[in-house]
Amino acid sequence: xxxxxxxxxxxxxxxxxxxxxxxxxxxxxxxxxxxxxxxxxxxxxxxxxxxxxxxxxxxxxxxxxxxxxxxxxxxxxxxxxxxxxxxxxxxxxxxxxxxxxxxxxxxxxxxxxxxxxxxxxxxxxxxxxxxxxxxxxxxxxxxxxxxxxxxxxxxxxxxxxxxxxxxxxxxxxxxxxxxxxxxxxxxxxxxxxxxxxxxxxxxxxxxxxxxxxxxxxxxxxxxxxxxxxxxxxxxxxxxxxxxxxxxxxxxxxxx
Numbered sequence: 330x331x332x333x334x335x336x337x338x339x340x341x342x343x344x345x346x347x348x349x350x351x352x353x354x355x356x357x358x359x360x361x362x363x364x365x366x367x368x369x370x371x372x373x374x375x376x377x378x379x380x381x382x383x384x385x386x387x388x389x390x391x392x393x394x395x396x397x398x399x400x401x402x403x404x405x406x407x408x409x410x411x412x413x414x415x416x417x418x419x420x421x422x423x424x425x426x427x428x429x430x431x432x433x434x435x436x437x438x439x440x441x442x443x444x445x446x447x448x449x450x451x452x453x454x455x456x457x458x459x460x461x462x463x464x465x466x467x468x469x470x471x472x473x474x475x476x477x478x479x480x481x482x483x484x485x486x487x488x489x490x491x492x493x494x495x496x497x498x499x500x501x502x503x504x505x506x507x508x509x510x511x512x513x514x515x516x517x518x519x520x521x522x523x524x525x526x527x528x529x530x531x532x533x534x535x536x537x538x539x540x541x542x543x544x545x546x547x548x549x550x551x552x553x554x555x556x557x558x559x560x561x562x563x564x565x566x567x568x569x570x571x572x573x574x575x576x577x578x579x580x581x582x583x584x
Contacts, residue, residue, distance in 0.1 A: 365451060370405070379414070381460075383451050388423075397432070399457065401447070411479075419447075419462075424473040433481045433498075439470035439488030441507045466531070466579055470507045487514040494518055502560075505529035505579070506537065510557035519562045521573065526560065528552075532578035541571045 364373045368386030376394040383401040390408045391400050397414045403421035412430040419437040420427050443465040450461035470488025477494045484501040489512035530537050542551040550565035551558045
């Protein structure tokens with residue numbers, strides 16, 4: 330799976346990754362760069378090329394620059410910008426601020442990845458194809474990310490209490506049963522003509538029954554499970570119906 334994603338996004342291979350042992354900052358070149366952070370706050374800028382940036386712990390500031398970058402913020406309250414290019418951004422644990430920038434980006438804000446496998450692969454990786462990026466949808470999401478997808482046809486995996494701005498382009502907002510009812514993900518600028526909202530659920534469980542409450546005062550659509558919000562679509566309008574939410578089953582098979 331990761332090899333396919335790398336090919337689609339045009340990412341090159343990094344011969345080695347640099348570390349940042351003092352928890353400071355590093356700035357990349359116009360080529361493909363790789364930086365692995367520490368448990369302290371790190372600041373990395375990839376500049377040009379298709380880069381890999383991993384913050385690990387601390388409140389990191391990570392900027393991809395030009396090119397199709399892979400950025401893993403991981404633990405801490407991080408600030409991430411993909412900038413230009415088709416980027417992959419993974420927020421990880423914490424209240425993160427994630428900006429896709431221009432390009433067709435993929436943003437994982439729910440933190441339902443298999444983080445132990447990812448961390449282990451990052452520590453020993455010598456090429457992007459060594460990275461293990463897979464989902465563990467049996468766990469709940471983290472909470473409270475602020476996501477701006479920016480320009481382009483973007484995809485976001487959203488979690489509890491996340492606030493998502495899609496920006497221009499045909500965007501896909503992907504929620505699921507990892508969102509805690511009552512701690513809804515908020516979509517601020519859904520466009521019914523271009524955007525898609527999906528809600529994933531465990532294929533071993535019954536198909537969830539969702540309904541929509543339209544608040545006439547605010548214009549917001551409240552997508553509910555068991556009378557509790559799981560997604561709120563702001564300014565959805567009176568034409569918003571539950572048929573605009575696409576239910577998609579998933580399995581727990583990793584890889």
